Amino acid sequence: MINLTIDGKQVQVKENTTILEAARQNGIDIPTLCFLKGINMAGDCRMCIVEIEGRKGFATSCIQVAEEGMVVRTNSPEILEARKTILDLILSNHHIDCLTCVRGGNCELQQLAKKLNIREIEYEGEKLEHEIDDKSPAIVRDFNKCVLCRRCVATCKKVQNVGAIDCTSRGFTSTISTTYDCSLNDVDCTFCGQCIQSCPTGALREKEYINEVWDKINDGDSYVVVQTAPAVRVALGEEFGMKIGTNVKGKMVTALKQLGFDKVFDTNTGADFTIMEEANEFIERLTNGGVLPMITSCSPGWVRFAEKNYPELLDHLSTCKSPHQMFGAIVKSYFAKKYDIDPKKIVMVSVMPCIAKKYEASREEMEVDGLRDVDYVLTTRELARMIRQANIDFENLEDSNFDDPMGEATGAGAIFGTTGGVMEAALRTAADTLEGKDLKDIEYKEIRGEKGIKEATLNIAGKEVKIAVASSLANARKIMDKIKDGKCDYHFIEIMACPGGCVMGGGQPIKDSKTRATVDVRKLRANSLYSIDEKSVIRKSHENPALKQIYKEFFGKAGSHVAHKYLHTSYSKKEKYEI
Amino acid sequence: MEKVKTIEEIEEIRTKKRAELDLRVNLKANTVEKHILVCRGTGCTSSKSPKIIENFRKIIEEKGIKNVRVIQTGCFGLCAKGPIVIIRPEDVFYAHVKPEDCEEIINTHIVEGKLVERLLCKDIDGTLVKRLDELNFYKKQQRIALKNCGIIDPEVIDEYIAFDGYKALEKVLTSMTKEQVIEEISNSGLRGRGGAGFPTGKKWSFTAMANADQKYVVCNADEGDPGAFMDRSILEGDPHSVLEAMTIAGYAIGASQGYIYVRAEYPIAVQRLRVAIKQAREYGLLGDNILGTGFKFDIDIRLGAGAFVCGEETALLESIEGRRGQPRLKPPYPANSGLFGKPTLINNVETYANVTRIIINGANWYSSIGTETSKGTKVFALGGNVNNVGLVEVPMGTTLREIVFDIGGGIPNGRKFKAAQTGGPSGGCIPEEHLDTPIDYESLSKIGSMMGSGGLIVMDETKCMVDIARFYLDFTVSESCGKCTPCRIGTKRMLEILERMCEGKAKPGDIEKLEKLANSIKKSAVCGLGQTAPNPVLSTLKYFRNEYEEHVMNGKCPAGYCKALCNLKIQPDKCKGCGLCKRNCPVNAISGEVKQPHVIDTSKCIKCGTCVDKCPFKAIVRG
Numbered sequence A: 001m002i003n004l005t006i007d008g009k010q011v012q013v014k015e016n017t018t019i020l021e022a023a024r025q026n027g028i029d030i031p032t033l034c035f036l037k038g039i040n041m042a043g044d045c046r047m048c049i050v051e052i053e054g055r056k057g058f059a060t061s062c063i064q065v066a067e068e069g070m071v072v073r074t075n076s077p078e079i080l081e082a083r084k085t086i087l088d089l090i091l092s093n094h095h096i097d098c099l100t101c102v103r104g105g106n107c108e109l110q111q112l113a114k115k116l117n118i119r120e121i122e123y124e125g126e127k128l129e130h131e132i133d134d135k136s137p138a139i140v141r142d143f144n145k146c147v148l149c150r151r152c153v154a155t156c157k158k159v160q161n162v163g164a165i166d167c168t169s170r171g172f173t174s175t176i177s178t179t180y181d182c183s184l185n186d187v188d189c190t191f192c193g194q195c196i197q198s199c200p201t202g203a204l205r206e207k208e209y210i211n212e213v214w215d216k217i218n219d220g221d222s223y224v225v226v227q228t229a230p231a232v233r234v235a236l237g238e239e240f241g242m243k244i245g246t247n248v249k250g251k252m253v254t255a256l257k258q259l260g261f262d263k264v265f266d267t268n269t270g271a272d273f274t275i276m277e278e279a280n281e282f283i284e285r286l287t288n289g290g291v292l293p294m295i296t297s298c299s300p301g302w303v304r305f306a307e308k309n310y311p312e313l314l315d316h317l318s319t320c321k322s323p324h325q326m327f328g329a330i331v332k333s334y335f336a337k338k339y340d341i342d343p344k345k346i347v348m349v350s351v352m353p354c355i356a357k358k359y360e361a362s363r364e365e366m367e368v369d370g371l372r373d374v375d376y377v378l379t380t381r382e383l384a385r386m387i388r389q390a391n392i393d394f395e396n397l398e399d400s401n402f403d404d405p406m407g408e409a410t411g412a413g414a415i416f417g418t419t420g421g422v423m424e425a426a427l428r429t430a431a432d433t434l435e436g437k438d439l440k441d442i443e444y445k446e447i448r449g450e451k452g453i454k455e456a457t458l459n460i461a462g463k464e465v466k467i468a469v470a471s472s473l474a475n476a477r478k479i480m481d482k483i484k485d486g487k488c489d490y491h492f493i494e495i496m497a498c499p500g501g502c503v504m505g506g507g508q509p510i511k512d513s514k515t516r517a518t519v520d521v522r523k524l525r526a527n528s529l530y531s532i533d534e535k536s537v538i539r540k541s542h543e544n545p546a547l548k549q550i551y552k553e554f555f556g557k558a559g560s561h562v563a564h565k566y567l568h569t570s571y572s573k574k575e576k577y578e579i
Numbered sequence B: 001m002e003k004v005k006t007i008e009e010i011e012e013i014r015t016k017k018r019a020e021l022d023l024r025v026n027l028k029a030n031t032v033e034k035h036i037l038v039c040r041g042t043g044c045t046s047s048k049s050p051k052i053i054e055n056f057r058k059i060i061e062e063k064g065i066k067n068v069r070v071i072q073t074g075c076f077g078l079c080a081k082g083p084i085v086i087i088r089p090e091d092v093f094y095a096h097v098k099p100e101d102c103e104e105i106i107n108t109h110i111v112e113g114k115l116v117e118r119l120l121c122k123d124i125d126g127t128l129v130k131r132l133d134e135l136n137f138y139k140k141q142q143r144i145a146l147k148n149c150g151i152i153d154p155e156v157i158d159e160y161i162a163f164d165g166y167k168a169l170e171k172v173l174t175s176m177t178k179e180q181v182i183e184e185i186s187n188s189g190l191r192g193r194g195g196a197g198f199p200t201g202k203k204w205s206f207t208a209m210a211n212a213d214q215k216y217v218v219c220n221a222d223e224g225d226p227g228a229f230m231d232r233s234i235l236e237g238d239p240h241s242v243l244e245a246m247t248i249a250g251y252a253i254g255a256s257q258g259y260i261y262v263r264a265e266y267p268i269a270v271q272r273l274r275v276a277i278k279q280a281r282e283y284g285l286l287g288d289n290i291l292g293t294g295f296k297f298d299i300d301i302r303l304g305a306g307a308f309v310c311g312e313e314t315a316l317l318e319s320i321e322g323r324r325g326q327p328r329l330k331p332p333y334p335a336n337s338g339l340f341g342k343p344t345l346i347n348n349v350e351t352y353a354n355v356t357r358i359i360i361n362g363a364n365w366y367s368s369i370g371t372e373t374s375k376g377t378k379v380f381a382l383g384g385n386v387n388n389v390g391l392v393e394v395p396m397g398t399t400l401r402e403i404v405f406d407i408g409g410g411i412p413n414g415r416k417f418k419a420a421q422t423g424g425p426s427g428g429c430i431p432e433e434h435l436d437t438p439i440d441y442e443s444l445s446k447i448g449s450m451m452g453s454g455g456l457i458v459m460d461e462t463k464c465m466v467d468i469a470r471f472y473l474d475f476t477v478s479e480s481c482g483k484c485t486p487c488r489i490g491t492k493r494m495l496e497i498l499e500r501m502c503e504g505k506a507k508p509g510d511i512e513k514l515e516k517l518a519n520s521i522k523k524s525a526v527c528g529l530g531q532t533a534p535n536p537v538l539s540t541l542k543y544f545r546n547e548y549e550e551h552v553m554n555g556k557c558p559a560g561y562c563k564a565l566c567n568l569k570i571q572p573d574k575c576k577g578c579g580l581c582k583r584n585c586p587v588n589a590i591s592g593e594v595k596q597p598h599v600i601d602t603s604k605c606i607k608c609g610t611c612v613d614k615c616p617f618k619a620i621v622r623g
């Protein structure tokens, strides 16, 4: 243990604790901006400076490790003044328009300005003018709001090992940019949106489709169907001040109905379809000598990553579409036919925790007979904005249920939203199929939890099946390099682009740096999904009654010709840079 | 690979070569030979010294002259008088030599034994100087780091060996323990010449104490300080002294690999280093079994792209590792985690250049030179409004006045001294009242400046101190790496305020704002660049605050330098009506009849100052 004094208070902390952590553990808060625990510890912004007795200049509390006997001051008048000057400088180069900014109210810069009681900008001067990059279908970059904290750069590099963005130019003109300053659309970005999650300001944001969706709801002609992904329900409440991980499924469905959607469906049912198809594909490959390991394909960020980085390994990817795409295709075919609705009038809106799904929905391959599977993808955050716009008092809403006939999904569909969930769900179905019985032991605990790469060897129907689960693209790269080097003996791999899976997707409510440092957001949201599963009566996809009915009426069986037409897709090499 | 030379073989070369080269250092050398030394430093090279060498050699061959050799050397220091040719042993010194002059020098000096008077140099007092050491410029200098510069051919390792070269390495490898080497360096009182003045022995000992399977020795030859060229001259004139010192450092700290990080804009230095490394390897003075002692050390060159911040040691390491040259946060210090995360010793070129002398002559000798806290000598690049522009090496404790007036020969054009700037963009301006400060690390920082790497710019009364501060800030703003907020945005805001002042657009309160921001940046920036960037502002604010106030409150530039704040005026009582100004004015702003006082139409005048320079009667003033 290390003893030190912070603001006159004697405190004791573990070795290798930073001054910032030591202070926070003892009820003293130090403002930060560039710090993002475990990801960005570069000491760039200088917000967190403190005084250490006997040292010249200020120390960087987010990096500087506490030492025995240190005497630290975090709030001397000089420190407060210096921090104010630093913030003043940042603001002097900031296009301040909080009222119209997507992050107004949830912006770390805005919070700091409030905390430090900034009333005017003292050091006004030249402001850099940046063009807004909104070419991609998924991400908008507005560097007029960038504070150059480089949290996005560190995230893209360290968490995702993509490195699509970096700091270019020098000095005052430093900017976060891409190769040759291209649009994010034209470089190796995967649209995972993790950089948005890391950004303290409105410099990075999703491309909003709220107005388009309102127009469709209000045009009186369209039949607007909405579906919501599993991870949305355990995060949406956070946007309305509820506890992290609260399951707000019932309120969410009520809200969606009040917003005016014609039908409110559950993507979890789509997930059940994905499992049916994927488990079947896996068994096929396993028993008929197909390409192994088979890798899941429900994370479009991951798919884009694979297409750009490992084009030679694309036949390892399952041909299954992701759940919401499958679901969209089913709604515009089976559902439309059954209820005699003109499929051309159906507008399919997906509410997703995901940024990449905006891109996925726009992929050429994602249509059947000229009908787009999904027309608009909204993020959890955008849904919250719509709910606020419609003056809905979310917290006090009654619960309601998803609409029939796609009805209630299984517990297997729910856990899709967390890392390991797709694999677990698929195993439940695959094991039952291979063993030919209704197995009772259905919780695969070895592939739950926060580890980036999880491995297990299972015995299914007398066969040894090696599986792996990876989340984050950095971990994906590790696995893919192993496959490339021929050093991989797995049979089945689940890969999610976002670290922790969709519960931590790029479209989820954004948590500030301090929350991320002190609360395990992933765990809270994931646990909530696991408890949905636990409480579900039906916990295996193939036992979903609605699904069984639809297979009977429409697809025949998993992997059938019809199923392929609507539920499967293909991949192709994508150039890393389109310059 | 050649066979590694033994200590005996090196000694043999030394004895033989030393006798041969006696005439280089001994006026009374007993020889019929003459050596024509031609400076091949960057300055003289760019004014055609290679051609001079070629011409000399051609003429000598054509005329069949015996016993005369033409030698290229490093910089003599008086670059402003270059190209320089020196003939030894008589030590006659010819300045501003042109390739066409070679014939005359050979005919008159070599053949007839007479001086070519027109090429001799005049001292400030007008006396004709024959010998180098008669020049006031050299009188107060003491050359340790520059010892071999201008004496040996830097591309011939034997010449280096002749003057005790590699003797220090030999001594270290055969008779000293690592601890003894470090102790000797510590006792000498040598401090880093790269700017911060950290005790070199201490740094060596920290790096020696760090535990690791691999350590590195790095030489910082980035020298980005505008106007500085000390390190370049050492590398160009005496590259082996740095190689030898790095090898000694490698032995002392337990490293087997060294890197020299040198800017690509120093092609001659790079080439000389390449030659020197090759020769040292051939002699087994670098490599696996140095001098047959089993000690292993090698050195490679890494080229820098010329960003000033890459001279900062951690940014330099980032750059060697192939990343964007951006400082790292310290701690950890390079001594514990440096290049590729390994303990790394980083010293400046000039720091290394002192090491061999300390080993040979002893710590006591070295520490007898200089002041209480700063030992030895320091090389300065003397520039600006001073008569003798060039490179000078003086003992620590020499006063600024001695450097500016005795060595530098004072201010040209009869103008008055206003300030001396040391430490480049990190330093400050020192006013007249502090001219008698003995120069050392502490005294300079006490008066608001710093030693820095050794730039020394003299400014006369026509210079505006606000503009000088603006100039340096402009430099830092363009060199900021952009990593941290105070430097990235703060220095830019300081520059904007200074620009406002120089343009007459300042607002009341700007001085206080500037000062507050300066003090804040000093304490909160990440690296030395940002931390010292405010120094030129703070020091000028300290000594020349009234100039700032004049700019801000009264819209006046007292030095008459800031164009926006002054008008040019012809003083009617002094104007003789010669019309020269009128003819030279580029915008026809001057009118007047012959022999009548002329006038300037201020609405047309662009304040270019041409007329001021043209007027033979000094009738035109700024104000």
Ligand SMILES: Cc1cc2nc3c(=O)[nH]c(=O)nc-3n(C[C@H](O)[C@H](O)[C@H](O)COP(=O)(O)O)c2cc1C
Pocket (backbone or CB within 6 Å): B191, B192, B193, B194, B195, B196, B197, B198, B200, B220, B221, B222, B223, B224, B225, B308, B309, B310, B311, B312, B313, B314, B346, B347, B348, B349, B351, B453, B527, B528, B529
């Ligand atoms: C912005 C900046 C530029 C620097 N440039 C140089 C340089 O060009 N050469 C140099 O030797 N040291 C330079 N330094 C100092 C180095 O960081 C380091 O202190 C020095 O190389 C250590 O060597 P020394 O102890 O022998 O002086 C610079 C420091 C800063 C902050």
Ligand code: SF4
Pocket (backbone or CB within 6 Å): A094, A095, A096, A097, A098, A099, A101, A102, A103, A104, A105, A107, A108, A109, A110, A145, A201, A202, A203
């Ligand atoms: S990024 Fe933050 S501070 Fe800037 S305009 Fe948006 S909300 Fe306001």
Ligand code: SF4
Pocket (backbone or CB within 6 Å): A139, A155, A156, A160, A162, A163, A164, A165, A188, A189, A190, A191, A192, A193, A194, A195, A196
């Ligand atoms: S979306 Fe993902 S891949 Fe693209 S820049 Fe952001 S973090 Fe990198």
Ligand code: SF4
Pocket (backbone or CB within 6 Å): A145, A146, A147, A148, A149, A150, A151, A152, A153, A176, A195, A198, A199, A200, A201, A203, A204
């Ligand atoms: S885009 Fe956001 S995360 Fe990236 S540097 Fe700018 S403010 Fe920071």
Ligand code: SF4
Pocket (backbone or CB within 6 Å): A191, A192, A298, A299, A300, A301, A302, A353, A354, A355, A356, A357, A496, A497, A498, A501, A502, A503, A504, A505, A506, A507
């Ligand atoms: S992990 Fe989930 S949220 Fe992230 S890209 Fe994949 S599907 Fe989208």
Ligand code: SF4
Pocket (backbone or CB within 6 Å): B309, B326, B327, B479, B480, B481, B482, B483, B484, B485, B487, B488, B525, B526, B527, B528, B529, B530, B531
């Ligand atoms: S002080 Fe300037 S040069 Fe140094 S790290 Fe900060 S921005 Fe870069």
Ligand code: SF4
Pocket (backbone or CB within 6 Å): B570, B574, B575, B576, B577, B578, B579, B580, B581, B582, B597, B598, B614, B615, B616, B617, B618, B619, B620
């Ligand atoms: S050059 Fe001087 S003296 Fe001649 S006209 Fe102009 S001001 Fe008068």
Ligand code: FES
Pocket (backbone or CB within 6 Å): A031, A032, A033, A034, A035, A042, A043, A044, A045, A046, A047, A048, A049, A060, A061, A062, A063
């Ligand atoms: S420097 Fe610590 S939060 Fe930015």
Ligand code: FES
Pocket (backbone or CB within 6 Å): B039, B040, B041, B042, B043, B044, B045, B074, B075, B076, B077, B078, B079, B080, B082, B083, B084
């Ligand atoms: S370069 Fe020739 S004297 Fe300096």
